[in-house]
Amino acid sequence: MENRVRELREKHGWSQGELGERLDVSRQTINAIETGKYDPSLPLAFKIARLFGSRIETIFDPGK
Amino acid sequence: MARFSDKRYNMHVLLIMAVYVLLVFFEWPHVKTVADSVLKIVLALVPALPVVGVIVLMGARVLRSDELQQRLHLIALGAATGLVAALSVVFSFLCAAHVLNLAAEDVLFWIFPALCLTYGLTRIALTRRYGGTAC
Numbered sequence: 001m002e003n004r005v006r007e008l009r010e011k012h013g014w015s016q017g018e019l020g021e022r023l024d025v026s027r028q029t030i031n032a033i034e035t036g037k038y039d040p041s042l043p044l045a046f047k048i049a050r051l052f053g054s055r056i057e058t059i060f061d062p063g064k
Numbered sequence: 065m066a067r068f069s070d071k072r073y074n075m076h077v078l079l080i081m082a083v084y085v086l087l088v089f090f091e092w093p094h095v096k097t098v099a100d101s102v103l104k105i106v107l108a109l110v111p112a113l114p115v116v117g118v119i120v121l122m123g124a125r126v127l128r129s130d131e132l133q134q135r136l137h138l139i140a141l142g143a144a145t146g147l148v149a150a151l152s153v154v155f156s157f158l159c160a161a162h163v164l165n166l167a168a169e170d171v172l173f174w175i176f177p178a179l180c181l182t183y184g185l186t187r188i189a190l191t192r193r194y195g196g197t198a199c
Contacts, residue, residue: 025130032194038132 002061006034008052023047073125077118084114115176136190144182148175 009019009030016030023030025044032038033048040048049056088111095107126137155171158164 026133028191028194029130029132032132035195037194041131044131 080114087111140186143186
C-alpha cells in the first residue's frame with residue numbers, strides 16, 4: 001500500500017521520532033510505514049489522518 | 065500504558081540475571097547438602113524466581129509495545145516455540161531409540177535458553193527487515 005506519510009511529516013518539519021511520539025508508536029514503526037514495509041491498523045491509520053487533518057484515503061492508497 | 069525503552073528493559077534484565085548468576089554460583093551448590101526436604105525444595109526453586117521475573121518483564125514489554133513491535137514479538141515467539149518444539153520431538157525420539165543418552169534435567173535446563181536464543185535471533189532479523197536497529 002502506498003502512502004504520503006513521509007511527505008506530510010516532512011511538510012510539518014517533524015522527524016520520524018517526533019511523529020512517533022505524537023502517535024504513541026516507535027520510530028521504527030513510522031519508518032516501516034513510510035517505506036511501505038508495514039501497513040498500519042485502521043485505528044492507527046485514522047490517528048495519522050486526524051493528526052495531519054486529512055481524510056484517510058488521501059494519505060493511504062491501496063493501489064489496484 | 066507507557067512503553068518500555070530498550071535501555072530500561074535491558075537494565076532490568078541485566079540486574080535480574082546478575083541475581084540469577086549469583087544464586088547459581090553461591091546458593092545452588094548448597095541444595096544437595098541440605099537434608100530437610102522442605103528447605104531443599106525452597107532452595108531448589110529460588111534460582112527459578114529471577115527467570116520467572118524475566119518472563120514477566122518480557123510479557124510486560126510486549127503488552128506495552130506498539131502494534132508493529134507486538135507483531136514482531138509474536139512472530140519471533142512463534143518461530144522460537146516452533147523450533148524448540150521440533151527439536152524437543154527430534155531429541156525425544158533419538159533418546160527413546162537409545163541413539164542419544166541425555167539426562168532429563170540437562171535437557172529441561174536448555175529449553176528456556178534455547179527459546180530465548182531463537183526468539184532473540186528471529187527478533188533481530190525481523191527488526192532489520194522492518195527498517196529498525198537491532199538491540
